Amino acid sequence: MSTTPLTVQEIYDLAYHCLISNGCDDANAAAAARTISAAERDGAVSHGLFRLPGYIKSLRSGKANGHAQPKIEHLTPAAIRLDGDNGYAPLAIEVGTPLLVDAAKKLGVAVLTIRNSFHFAALWPEVEGIAAHNLVGIACTVHTPMVAPFGAKKPFFSTNPIAFAYPRPGKNPYVFDMATAAKARGDIGVAARDGHELPLGVGLDADGNPTTDAKKVHQGGVILPFGGYKGSAIATMIELLAAGLVGDYFSYEAAEADNKDGGPARGGEFIMALSPEILAGFGWSDHSEDFLTRLENMDGIRLPGQRRFANRESDTPRQINATLVEQIKSFM
């Protein structure tokens, strides 16, 4: 693969100007470009510039609003609703997070629900942004069906990701951000191309039978939730939190409403913050540090997110797929 070296700032600039030249205003372009460049900074390339063509398609089709002005609704002192005005989620998250943080610091717990926005990124930016204020962050969202509930043979859930961050003052937080699908669709595609077998329980073939053949899962088959019926229960919970409690589309509704322009589908997001300072009280950090230090010192353990944190420290240019860079430039 031919690559183009770009600094994180250059990645930001490329994304920003591409969004601006396709009709975004400054606020919307800057927020999305921050999210995209942060992903490339951390080596999370599947959520970096790779997503930009999808953003652009949804602007060009008129589905996404590049001039979105998120509207804040204080439902209660502990519950904030943000209408994304059909824009991209990064701006709504940037507007809503400070309000969520303030509420959780006062009340010990608070919820931010986001409606009418297009989420096309990872979830760690929101939960890490909350943990930076010494709060616990939890976030989840849904998109369109590609995962069969355990026992069923048809897609109904999206990959239904959930992210969690627990603050570690002076350190990077404990953080995970995971799909509840057994495997990412992209990874199954790679296994199919390379002739690799999948573990049993990752997918079904087109007839709904369990298979280890990646090709059969990839072509007409369906992905399963991680961890069998237990993972399927977690995926159900995520639909109910991110769509039911938020009052926006369940996965099947998002697919029905989408114009299939290749960009993200509209949907909601559920974000929560909790204060260990208030709930656990004095000494909370020493207590959880003892737990996390014991955990990370166990033989064979590597806490999630470590590769991203290590990448974050590097100030060398990132190597970006040259074809992708050319494609993005052609959109400008």
Add this chain to the structure above:
Amino acid sequence: MSTTPLTVQEIYDLAYHCLISNGCDDANAAAAARTISAAERDGAVSHGLFRLPGYIKSLRSGKANGHAQPKIEHLTPAAIRLDGDNGYAPLAIEVGTPLLVDAAKKLGVAVLTIRNSFHFAALWPEVEGIAAHNLVGIACTVHTPMVAPFGAKKPFFSTNPIAFAYPRPGKNPYVFDMATAAKARGDIGVAARDGHELPLGVGLDADGNPTTDAKKVHQGGVILPFGGYKGSAIATMIELLAAGLVGDYFSYEAAEADNKDGGPARGGEFIMALSPEILAGFGWSDHSEDFLTRLENMDGIRLPGQRRFANRESDTPRQINATLVEQIKSFM
């Protein structure tokens, strides 16, 4: 197995009088007996009278306080802390739940943390009790280490259960209550006895190697989290919520502090309630009913908890292990 038929009321009476004659006061005995008889009513026998000898051992050793008077602390309007006064969790839960429900109905979200109590039951009673008020309930707790984090070879997590209930007005809620261990210790014991193989990923042998031999897992081996590294992340989150955020023992602390009397270990519990009426607003129930109805109508799908709900409807006597009934009577 020889059984003794007992009505749910007779089960309650047996548990109540056994607790009273071992030093519980009325409030503590009644709350624990309600939890035990509700489990037998629902056919959840592993959380029914089977647990009573453990309760009694912890009373007789002086570890558990049969006269506990839970103390309420209103940390904020959205956060209630309950000190269990070293009693059994059921009384603390009964005292705390109405306060949690009131707070969530006002603020949209609220948290109840329970400290210094002995949890020896399932988690569905608390989340179903919350869902009965048309609120979403989430609960989790930890006890003592018996599960190795993914990648490690030594026990560090307890079975770390999590329960979730989403209200369905006029119906039983959508509810799950699951350990994050790949399999219950009791089920592995049964497989070992009967010479059944375990799926790969359920446990390690005494040398820390993956095995499908139930005997090797049961005798000196260790259980793994469900769903590999993703389930292990969920188990970590539960330690951080139920111990870190609550300010009570992590699993390894609970084991260090326990007197090994065969009863439950002291610990904390994290309980949360959320209001779909406030967060999602008008129409929330029709919206989530459409999702849940589609899900339960899919071929091959059975929502969790259905067997318990069916058992609950029966007013015939429950068949209780006769040896267990005799053992309980010998404690009186």
